[in-house]
Amino acid sequence: xxxxxTATRNRILDSAERLVLERGFGATSVDAVIAASKSSxxxxxxxxxxxDDLGRALVxxxxxxxxxxxxxxxxxxxxxSEDPARQVVAFVRLFEEDADDIVAAQPSCLYVSxxxxxxxxxxxxxxxxxxxxxxxxxxxxxxxRAAAERSPVPEGLDLEALAxxxxxxxxxAFILARSxxxxxxxxRQLRLVRMLxxxxxxxxxxx
Amino acid sequence: xxxxxTATRNRILDSAERLVLERGFGATSVDAVIAASKSSxxxxxxxxxxxDDLGRALVxxxxxxxxxxxxxxxxxxxxxSEDPARQVVAFVRLFEEDADDIVAAQPSCLYVSxxxxxxxxxxxxxxxxxxxxxxxxxxxxxxxRAAAERSPVPEGLDLEALAxxxxxxxxxAFILARSxxxxxxxxRQLRLVRMLxxxxxxxxxxx
DNA sequence: CACGAAGCAGACCATGTGGTCTGTTTGGTA
DNA sequence: TACCAAACAGACCACATGGTCTGCTTCGTG
Numbered sequence: 001x002x003x004x005x006t007a008t009r010n011r012i013l014d015s016a017e018r019l020v021l022e023r024g025f026g027a028t029s030v031d032a033v034i035a036a037s038k039s040s041x042x043x044x045x046x047x048x049x050x051x052d053d054l055g056r057a058l059v060x061x062x063x064x065x066x067x068x069x070x071x072x073x074x075x076x077x078x079x080x081s082e083d084p085a086r087q088v089v090a091f092v093r094l095f096e097e098d099a100d101d102i103v104a105a106q107p108s109c110l111y112v113s114x115x116x117x118x119x120x121x122x123x124x125x126x127x128x129x130x131x132x133x134x135x136x137x138x139x140x141x142x143x144x145r146a147a148a149e150r151s152p153v154p155e156g157l158d159l160e161a162l163a164x165x166x167x168x169x170x171x172x173a174f175i176l177a178r179s180x181x182x183x184x185x186x187x188r189q190l191r192l193v194r195m196l197x198x199x200x201x202x203x204x205x206x207x
Numbered sequence: 208x209x210x211x212x213t214a215t216r217n218r219i220l221d222s223a224e225r226l227v228l229e230r231g232f233g234a235t236s237v238d239a240v241i242a243a244s245k246s247s248x249x250x251x252x253x254x255x256x257x258x259d260d261l262g263r264a265l266v267x268x269x270x271x272x273x274x275x276x277x278x279x280x281x282x283x284x285x286x287x288s289e290d291p292a293r294q295v296v297a298f299v300r301l302f303e304e305d306a307d308d309i310v311a312a313q314p315s316c317l318y319v320s321x322x323x324x325x326x327x328x329x330x331x332x333x334x335x336x337x338x339x340x341x342x343x344x345x346x347x348x349x350x351x352r353a354a355a356e357r358s359p360v361p362e363g364l365d366l367e368a369l370a371x372x373x374x375x376x377x378x379x380a381f382i383l384a385r386s387x388x389x390x391x392x393x394x395r396q397l398r399l400v401r402m403l404x405x406x407x408x409x410x411x412x413x414x
Numbered sequence: 415c416a417c418g419a420a421g422c423a424g425a426c427c428a429t430g431t432g433g434t435c436t437g438t439t440t441g442g443t444a
Numbered sequence: 445t446a447c448c449a450a451a452c453a454g455a456c457c458a459c460a461t462g463g464t465c466t467g468c469t470t471c472g473t474g
Contacts, residue, residue: 005451024324026233029431040453041433047451051432108323115385116319117231129386154406161395164383165376168396172379176371178322179336188368189375196403199361212421236461247423248463254421258462 009047012037017058021106025055025113055114056124062110063128067135074139085147085201088140092166092194099187109174137163144201151202162200169193216254219244224265228313232262232320262321263331269317270335274342281346292354292408295347299373299401306394316381344370351408358409369407376400 015037019028030051034044048054077090095102111132114125140163148159173189198204222244226235237258241251255261284297302309318339321332347370355366380396405411 008451022325024231024233026231027324030433031431041455042435042453043451045433111386112319112323112382115382116315116323117234118229126386126388133383133386154402157402158395158399161392161399164392165396165399168376168379168383169372170379171382172375172377175319175322175378176340176375179318179333179340181333185368185371188365189372192365192368192372195361195364196407199406200403215421237463238461249422249424249465252463 005047008037008039008043012039012044012047012054013058013061016054017062017110020058020113021108021110024117026117030054052124059110059114059125060128063132066132070132070136070139083147083150083203084143085151085203088143088147088201089194089197089203091140091143092190092197095170096187096190096194099190100183103174103177103183103186108178109171112171112174133164133167136167140166147201153200157200162197166193212254215244215246215250219246219251219254219261220265220268223261224269224317227265227320228315228317231324233324237261259331266317266321266332267335270339273339277339277343277346290354290357290410291350292358292410295350295354295408296401296404296410298347298350299397299404302377303394303397303401306397307390310381310384310390310393315385316378319378319381340371340374343374347373354408360407364407369404373400 012033016028016033019032019036030041030044033054034041044054048057073091073094074087076094077087080090081087111129115129118125137160141160144159144163147153148157153159169189170186173186176189177183177185219240223235223240226239226243237248237251240261241248251261255264280298280301281294283301284294287297288294318336322336325332344367348367351366351370354360355364360366376396377393380393383396384390384392
């Protein structure tokens, strides 16, 4: 294996991700990506078969990082307490504490760009996104089910919907924050959901 | 005033809205809009100065319709009960009941397309969106404040965030539903939020 | 009924776009 | 050191796209 081209490939992916998060995938030209990553047409199409191929790679990488993030924070939450209810709350609190940094680092969520502009084949791009969503759902749902067994929850509460609601809040808060151009909205929404979860599972703010 | 061109203009707006909701604004070409609306280049640029101008008109119309929707359902909710807490719950329930129709009629929210692909001048497009968001916030916040005065809510609850959370859930649920290609997710998320609100403001499901 | 402007049709244009091709450099390997 | 494939650089191309222009049709009005 001659020279390692992974560095260039990652530079392209990084630049593309920044641009897509700001302007959307359709509005991001490959020329713009090339300019931002200080590479060339030759380099780009050496590493990616097409623009759509870049899109697939972007989503795959983003989703993988997302799942990794989920597992890391879930592990940290599990280290805080044995009680599944407190674990769920701690999990959301960890994201809440990082909310400002998250929004500052990325003004939007990559999923939105690709889910909304479905000019890519659904098979190739939707897959990693669904995988990530399901990962969040499964991980949170097992905690919530365990928590619901220990302390009673409201009659007819849809735990699966509640598990998904964390993802829903993330996506919605991104849009709210971006619309109002106020990054603090993410933190506020996450704090709210954390409190609703504390209330639902009967977990007080105390240690 | 010669012949009335409003009909053509509306046909263009309707077709454009459908296309943008499905493929995003950037991925929607004016040629596609012209074809879908069975009009012509001449007609298009007679009614709209540019593609961006169409975008502004689309957002303005959508936001106005959104606010109208808000007021209509809020009035219906107010007709159901005198209790502000029950009014809030009823308001969400009305959207919950229409959830399947809403998702079927529009696979996404127009706001997302324009907030995410900010290739339009922020001044022209962001304005109506912010206006609509604030309208929802103000309308729900007054109800929630009144409800919070009657029955105690959890300490430190951010009522403004809770008011915005309805909008956040809408936007997030659109993305969830579209990602999973399951329109039922909207209804489930709205039902969940309704139950969380019932719980928060101490309103039982009974009449 | 003339006429003028709004409404509309469609050929046409300039440019930006995704993608190709040829050529050059680089670095591991026999 | 000769060699070769990977890694790039950048000119080039075909085409889609946003936008213009000319001209025709329709209708309210003097």
